[in-house]
Amino acid sequence: MLAHGSSNASWSSAFEQMTSTLRTQNPDAELAFMELCEPSLQAVVKAGVAEGYKAFKVLPLFLARGRHLKKDVPLMIEQLLSEYAVSIELLAPIGEHPELRSAIEKIVGNTLAN
Amino acid sequence: MLAHGSSNASWSSAFEQMTSTLRTQNPDAELAFMELCEPSLQAVVKAGVAEGYKAFKVLPLFLARGRHLKKDVPLMIEQLLSEYAVSIELLAPIGEHPELRSAIEKIVGNTLAN
Numbered sequence: 001m002l003a004h005g006s007s008n009a010s011w012s013s014a015f016e017q018m019t020s021t022l023r024t025q026n027p028d029a030e031l032a033f034m035e036l037c038e039p040s041l042q043a044v045v046k047a048g049v050a051e052g053y054k055a056f057k058v059l060p061l062f063l064a065r066g067r068h069l070k071k072d073v074p075l076m077i078e079q080l081l082s083e084y085a086v087s088i089e090l091l092a093p094i095g096e097h098p099e100l101r102s103a104i105e106k107i108v109g110n111t112l113a114n
Numbered sequence: 115m116l117a118h119g120s121s122n123a124s125w126s127s128a129f130e131q132m133t134s135t136l137r138t139q140n141p142d143a144e145l146a147f148m149e150l151c152e153p154s155l156q157a158v159v160k161a162g163v164a165e166g167y168k169a170f171k172v173l174p175l176f177l178a179r180g181r182h183l184k185k186d187v188p189l190m191i192e193q194l195l196s197e198y199a200v201s202i203e204l205l206a207p208i209g210e211h212p213e214l215r216s217a218i219e220k221i222v223g224n225t226l227a228n
Contacts, residue, residue, distance in 0.1 A: 006178075006180025008184050010178065010184065011178045011179065011181075014177070014209065014210075015177075018218065021215075022218075022219055022223075025223055026223060029226060057225060057226075059225050063129075063177065064124065064125045064128035065122070066120025066121070067120050067122040070122050070124065094217075094218055094221050095128065097221045099217040099221055100214070100217045101132065103211070103213040103214045103217040104136075105135065105136055105139070106213050107173070107211045107214065108115065108140055108143060109140060111171060112142060112143060112171075
């Protein structure tokens with residue numbers, strides 16, 4: 001899972017907490033940050049390669065595709081593919097999944113009802 | 115609803131599409147962007163004031179609280195409160211709602227299962 005990153009620590013701790021919950025069901029899931037927080041995508045792939053992983057899926061914890069997912073992250077992945085003999089698949093961001101859209105609709109509905 | 119903004123148009127169009135769906139149930143919901151896209155929070159509040167609205171709730175379409183929600187957005191709101199005789203409440207970002215956490219957990223689970 002790839003999150004954006006922030007200079008404020010409450011950002012990374014929210015994603016770390018989420019990952020820790022997720023890992024009870026999905027022990028292979030690792031959290032990486034695109035910028036400003038550690039670990040980077042580069043560091044996570046490097047560590048995975050050292051453990052023998054050959055195929056990586058990058059699930060962006062982003063609500064939509066902006067410049068980062070259109071340009072910056074594909075470039076990072078291209079660079080990693082030139083360094084390691086692995087496959088790295090960039091998946092659709094979570095914001096494009098219908099489950100997330102429905103959750104947002106529910107939250108907005110509840111918020112405006114209060 | 116307040117989204118981040120991006121220099122890439124696919125970002126704003128994703129949020130515009132989401133808003134258009136949401137407005138069928140919640141006609142008072144308006145979309146604003148923190149930066150890089152239009153309309154700004156300032157523009158939406160100004161338009162709301164002109165239509166007679168006195169109370170605004172800002173629901174951040176953010177996955178967590180980073181620098182933007184800790185510092186930049188509160189400053190924007192402070193500035194708006196000094197300009198208009200209205201109330202503006204900054205709500206918790208959608209990422210802190212349990213519905214959104216569950217949706218993310220489902221998406222990660224499905225992604226790793228494939």
